[in-house]
Amino acid sequence: MELTSREKVIVIEQNQEIALCLKGLKKDYGSKQVLKGIDLTVQRGQIIGYIGPNGAGKSTTIKIILGLEGDYSGKVEIFGEEVTEQSVDYKRKIGYVPEVAELYDNLTAREYLTFVGELYGLDFQTADQKAQQLMKVFGLEEVYHARIASYSKGMRQKVLIISSLIHNPDLLFLDEPLSGLDANSVMVFKEILAVLAAQGKTIFYSSHIMDVVEKISNRIILINDGNIVADGSFDELKQQNHEGTLEQIFNQLTGFNEHKALAEEFVAIVQGV
Ligand SMILES: Nc1ncnc2c1ncn2[C@@H]1O[C@H](COP(=O)(O)OP(=O)(O)OP(=O)(O)O)[C@@H](O)[C@H]1O
Secondary structure, three states: OOOOHHHHHHHHHHHHOEEEEEEEEEEEEOOEEEEEEEEEEEEOOOEEEEEOOOOOOHHHHHHHHOOOOOOOEEEEEEOOEEOOOOOOHHHHHEEEEOOOOOOOOOOEHHHHHHHHHHHOOOOHHHHHHHHHHHHHHOOOHHHOOOEHHHOOHHHHHHHHHHHHHOOOOOEEEEEOOOOOOOHHHHHHHHHHHHHHHHOOOEEEEEOOOHHHHHHHOOEEEEEEOOEEEEEEOHHHHHHHHOOOOHHHHHHHHOOOOOHHHHHHHHHHHHOOO
16 A cells, blocks of 8 residues: 555654653662663554563563552653653553453453543443443453453453553553463454554563564563663564574573473472482
8 A cells, every 4th residue: 555645754753753761760679679770762653572581570660661660760751751650641541451460350341341441531431332342342242241250261351451452542561461362362462453553552562472472573672680681673683693483582592591401300300209
């Protein structure tokens, strides 16, 4: 499809707009330094794959950006505005799928999603209508009025995904979002991300499923021990590290080559040898 010159200008402007900027982000928990100075600028429309070993500080970064974790040093800017502990308005531009969520089991999906929609500034009717339509797309129209307590894991995850997008945010934080989704739903969700990114939404995608990160991200950021140790497209990382898959690059950059020895040790202990 040929873009008109006006559309080309809009695309260039969008690409230059900065959605997220982290400057010297540091965070300690007691004597443990979890983030040691994260500097990061994310352009609007990018899909960032944010990866790193367990405990590297990925969720901590996301929670700081969302204002869920205080007591850090450094700066967080969202669409050019510095986020402070008092800032609230910027949250309307953000959607979030947490790694672990407290869904209100006693509520129905309708009650929960309209509650979240209203928190994000939608009126009840709009939230109700959108929530019902989105549930239908995910094949959940029949349980819209059922309590979340009766949902399977994947059904809960779909409600979480809907709740993160109901207010049409510009910046989306996804922490292991595919958790519990079946293969068909994964396909739908990956397609949703591609369409959102094409519309200029910015997506920050944190996951351990390397082949998905490799495919959907146009920029991959690897953090290890509180620092960014790699930043680039998958092709760039592949060239720099002479490795074939993102999983292999991950192993190399985190200095890990003991999987066989560790597996054998584990099984030997299980067998009581
Ligand atoms: N509330 C807390 N109190 C104390 N330590 C914490 C707290 N939250 C996180 N940590 C520590 O901070 C470090 C980073 O945790 P974080 O959850 O950010 O890691 P992660 O990269 O998201 O890991 P994973 O891949 O396992 O989800 C870990 O060592 C963790 O124990």
